[in-house]
Amino acid sequence: MPQTRLHLRGPKQDLEQIYALLDQGLEEEGLPLAIMEISEDEDIWEVSVYADGDADGAEGKMRALLHSLGEIPAISREELPDIDWVSHSLEGLHAVRAGRFFVHGAHDRDEKRPGEIGVHIEAGQAFGTGHHGTTSGCLETIEQVMRRENPRNALDLGTGSAVLAIAMAKLSHIPVLATDIDPIATRVAAENVRLNQVAGRVETVTAPGFHHRIFSQRGPFDLIVANILARPLMGLAPQMARHLASGGSAILSGILDRQRNNVVAAYVNQGFRHVSTIHREGWVTIHLKR
Ligand SMILES: C[S@@+](CC[C@H](N)C(=O)[O-])C[C@H]1O[C@@H](n2cnc3c(N)ncnc32)[C@H](O)[C@@H]1O
Incomplete structure (x- = not known):
């Protein structure tokens, strides 16, 4: 419709x-x-x-x-429009490996290797097929952080296709809240969550930033992942601090190399400490702890 x-x-x-x-x-x-x-x-x-x-x-x-x-x-x-307006068609696009994650469409699901965690995403109306440097940077950092810290719950803010939320729910069987400002993205995210059979663990909600009561109901979160853009991420720093559990981790992306220091500074101001940064194709993914 x-x-x-x-x-x-x-x-x-x-x-x-x-x-x-x-x-x-x-x-x-x-x-x-x-x-x-x-x-x-x-x-x-x-x-x-x-x-x-x-x-x-x-x-x-x-x-x-x-x-x-x-x-x-x-x-x-x-x-x-009712059609693929963000669309990057996955037709002809190869699957993506990031850490243990294998992000693929229907046509290359058989290429999954033993020990890999498959995330099935058909390209469509929401961002996040794993091809972008920010998504793959988040996937790699998620694997490292989850292995080390065993979070009890997680938030994927700006979920798009839900690729990161699905990856977290598959890697560790924890509840994940997946939110997006765009209701079309949330709808696509819910479809992908069902496709990947993690509907019991991943909840999808439309919300701009932290403007929704669901965050207080489900939080505080041991792990928050947000692949948005530098400016909104800096604006969200105080609320990020409020909704992240003490000792928890935030993984931020959608940040250009040159914007990294400003984003880190905004979060240090809110009591975060920088742990690591990885660089992919001009973009950075930052891991911070509180
Ligand atoms: C770059 S995409 C990331 C998608 C996916 N998480 C990934 O890593 O591939 C950014 C997503 O954040 C959403 N977004 C942008 N600003 C937002 C905000 N203030 N609150 C919630 N979602 C937002 C967009 O609608 C979009 O779906």
Whole structure:
């Protein structure tokens, strides 16, 4: 079913108020919501509501809820395509080995070697087939950290295809929370979780950053993996510290070589200590402990 993104923009203060109002008011409808920064310099933020099918109905409900604020900000629409819009087709792409993990599509599952852990991902509408340096960097670091630390639970923030969440749940039979700001990614993640038969251990939820009560319900986490981008990762540092168990590990990626020091500094400020960095194709994956 085609999906419509209804979105409005404004300064952070207004948008946080709008987000809180819509979050509460639309809870029963089950419409996913997201808030994100568009421009730090100009103080522009954006709230999005994702409607399946009845976009007019969803917009009507938004307007009714926003009525109490007086002037209603303009609500724009974006029709989200129903097809592979992020798509990197896996057709013809080779499988990827990272540490003990073997990330593959249906056509090369037989190439899995003894002792390897298979993660079956068909390329589609969410990022994460294992080909990107950030994903493979995370997979390698996950294997090292999990072997050494035996975490009791884990969070994969910005899960995309759920490749990292599935890898963690297969390597060690622990509960994993997999979240993404993008409801389409969350849907794909849930499909991949079922395909890999780890639905009993991996829970998928749509949430921007740590804006959802599920994090307090399932946390604190012994291991948090977040392959997003340097700027949002720096912004999330205080909440990362709050949701990571004492002595726990954070694995961060989506960071360019030149951004590494700033990201490490933001986390050291929050009481983290840097353990290791690995470099892959211009990207870094950082392991930090608290
Ligand atoms: C680079 S992909 C990583 C996918 C997968 N974890 C991997 O390692 O291959 C980043 C994902 O993070 C999501 N994302 C970006 N900003 C986010 C935020 N603030 N909160 C939650 N998810 C976010 C995107 O929608 C996207 O699916």
